[in-house]
Amino acid sequence: MSVIVDRETRLCVSGITGREGRFHTLNNRAYGTNVVSGVTPGKGGQDVEGIPVFNTFRAAREQTQANTAMIFVPPPFAADSILEAADAGIATIIAITEGIPAHDELRVYTHLRRAPAVRLIGPNCPGVLSPGKVNVGIIPAAFFREGNVGVVSRSGTLTYQVGHELAQRGFGNSSIVGIGGDPVPGSSFVDIIDLFEADPETELIVMSGEIGGDAEEVAAVHIAAHISKPVVAYIAGFTAPPGKTMGHAGAIVSGSKGTAAAKAEALEAAGVRVAKTPTQVAEIAVELLGG
Amino acid sequence: MDLLEYQGKQLFARHGIPVPAGEPARTVDEAIAAANRIGYPCAVKAQVQVGGRGKLGGIKLASDEHQAREHAEAILGMDIKGLTVRELWIEGASQIEAEYYASFVFDRGAKAPLAMLSTRGGMDIEEVSTQTPEAIASLHIDPLLGFQPFHGRRLAFEAAVDADLVAPVGDFLARLYSAFVGEEATLVEVNPLIVTPERTLIALDAKVTLDGNSLYRHPDNAQLRDLSSEDPQERMAKERDLTYVKLDGNIGILGNGAGLVMSTLDVVAQHGGAPANFLDAGGGSKAEAITAAVEVITWDPGVKAVLFNIFGGITRCDEVARGLIAAFEQIKPTIPFVVRLDGTNGEEGRALLAAAALPNVHAASTMDEAAALVVELAK
Structure with a gap:
């Protein structure tokens, strides 16, 4: 067993087409994480090493049954991306982004607490690793x-x-x-x-x-x-x-x-x-x- | 980011909060020109971020130009609790009938803004809050709902403000909340919030802390500076994009990741050493960041030895080693360095350092060993 992420995890990455997002997404996949999709507005239809990219979280969830989101977009867009993932019905959201304004975090936190089906981990965190199974984030799993x-x-x-x-x-x-x-x-x-x-x-x-x-x-x-x-x-x-x-x-x-x-x-x-x-x-x- | 009083007042004014007319001044001549424009009597106020400046002679009333000069000369350059006064705020003197207290603070525990109001302002509010907590009315604001008129009424009635001021206090608090949210502050505090003989409210002081992460949305606020508390080394680090905090000791510290650096400071202190700084070279430290960090740390002549504590995750130890070697070529430090490299590419990093045979660089294999060694070398 493990907590938060396991073999049932189907990951969708917001910011998958960015340099850092792409690098860590592929690292996570190489570890065994089931990365099913990514979201970058305007880049729907493209793919990252075979991982399909969608314009919206809603489309990504509907078409790839994503149940976990990883947020990798820069601070000005991160709070919005978290809210979008929650609105699309994604139950576990792991936000790596550092530097999100405090008042944004306060509004996101307050909103999500009223939707108790959603669990947010982070922001400004290295993610969650369940060794031998799944890695979502930037934790160096080899250790x-x-x-x-x-x-x-x-x-x-x-x-x-x-x-x-x-x-x-x-x-x-x-x-x-x-x-x-x-x-x-x-x-x-x-x-x-x-x-x-x-x-x-x-x-x-x-x-x-x-x-x-x-x-x-x-x-x-x-x-x-x-x-x-x-x-x-x-x-x-x-x-x-x-x-x-x-x-x-x-x-x-x-x-x-x-x-x-x-x-x-x-x-x-x-x-x-x-x-x-x-x-x-x-x-x-x-x-x-x-x- | 903590603001000076006058910066806070200028920010308040943008949200319709009544503040006395005033002008900042950095020289005696500027102060006198400002005083003459504002008129007498006026207050000459030291701009430093410490409480109790009035009692220490940092706030004086001037009734004419001669006194304004005398006070400006005395206060500029004055030392107040270790800070040198580099700026003054000259403002029209106010008549005070009563002193209230009002604030909004970002309450991390409750995860909501906390509003506070008291009619016992002017004195040390922390004393009031411990000795007579019932004298402070407080409530949390739902951040998705915002400040409502009933919040203002409840605070005003519970704080027992004079009946004629219930509506004006509610209005004042609404504007203060708009400043708190609009400027993305983590604290807005008015103490004293004065009642004038004409029964109007004026913010006579302003204490504002802004959220550093939000400054990209507030370019005007990002420009604000506090000359009295600016440390040249901290500024140097900021220009190089490094997270640096100056401390009192003589052992320079560099690590990657805020938690690991804090832990390193603690372990050095446990071994009897005194850290000279906190420096986080970042999660994915590249060679250039390491070189810049060595430059910032060794700029302080008080630093007698340096500890590098790196646990590579995203950071690769060979990158760190290359950065350190480059730094030695450029800066040629003469003080001893203790280097502990572990984690991603640790072996490669240690091999690079061993091959470079840098003068006075000592390798350590654990955090404890590294801390013990650097404390010894700094003696």
Whole structure:
């Protein structure tokens, strides 16, 4: 088993004819992902290495039965593309695009929450990898293999670092889910942790958080009340100064709110083991699951 | 992006929010010319992004040209909590009968704008919110519905504003919300929102934070600058398209991806080191980006050693190695570098570096080892 993407995934890529979109789409297909179509307005009828391109998501879904969308278009068009995919009836939308305006994200989030059949992952995320099965996004799949650790993270490269440490200790992953580094992610830690809790293959959940917002604190309360599987957390940004955005739009300590220390404290209070370094995540995993 | 008071007020004015007439000034002569046009008495206000500037002598009233000169000379160049005053805002003095507080903030937790209103403005609102939270009326706005007249009435009645001001306060809040959404701000705050003896409302201060991701839609706002807090190294990094934040330490840090760089800073600190910066060379770092990054980091003479921590995903380690080799040819840094390359094409990258035998470059195989070594070398 795995979460969000699996062998049933039929992927349609918005922005498939762009340089980055094309490159990663073909990478995903080479990994085994069933890429059924792409969308680029005005380029309907063309194809990308045999993948048919449509003008609209509606046409792409009707003609190729796409059930998952990957959004790769630049920020000015990304919110609109997410809404179009949802309107066309696509249930899972994975938005890679970084730099979408916050007010756009707020409107998209509010609209999608009223259509609970749609799940948005991201934006500003590396995507979702279910090793051995499907890769949707830009996660370098070669470093990961199938296994029993579910990973959910706000950051891309930090996920690879944590996953790499786990792999060196012999662990594989059920799924690796990047929820993204923006202030209004479509899915939260809580949403993904619930999926891992219900996934029979996942035996350990690793969450990698960072400064800014209160998603980690909210997750801590939820874990204490509802999650039976062991959770290991890592938080980045202990040395970040207040008021400075640390790369990700959402990574900012506002006044005394959103600090790494407060997040680690909340998680520990909820019984979650908090690693001090990415290496320590793997050490704790060995302790909890055996080497 | 945080705006200065006067930039915020100019932005408010575009949305019909009443602000005192004023002009910015960067020299004493400009300040006096502005004061003479505006008339006396007028306020001479330091433009820096810190609270409490009034108490520190950064806001003075001038009743004639002589006083305007005296105040402008005193305030320009003044240090306020570590920031040098490089701009003034000269505005007509206002008569104050009462001081209210009004704001909209982008509430990430609730994922909706949060409106706040209080009749206890003017003082530290955080103190009011902790000691007498009932003195602040607040509610969330549905972003798809927008600010409605009933929101304004509810806030005004719950904050117990004077009866004659319920309608004007509602109107003021509607305009403030239009500025919040129209300019794509994550914060618009008015403290104090004053009531004049004529029973009109004026925004006497303005605190505005704009969403950096939206600036492509607002070219005028993208031009706004704050000379007092602009760091030359941060500007240099920005011109080279690098995400850079200056910190206080002496160990230069470069990594790829925001999360990994934050983690690297933490691990260096855990080993007893002090990072000099946050620098994210990006998810798909190319050789030129690496060269530019070395240039920015080593520009600071306080940097005693540099740590490169790369985990290649889209980024290829051989590209990073090539960039570093090119940077050494161009910049010839003399301080030690610790380089940890792992991930995509890691072996090729490490082999390239070993073959180049750059002076004073040390290879490390893990993040922990790299951090320990760079802390040692920076001593």
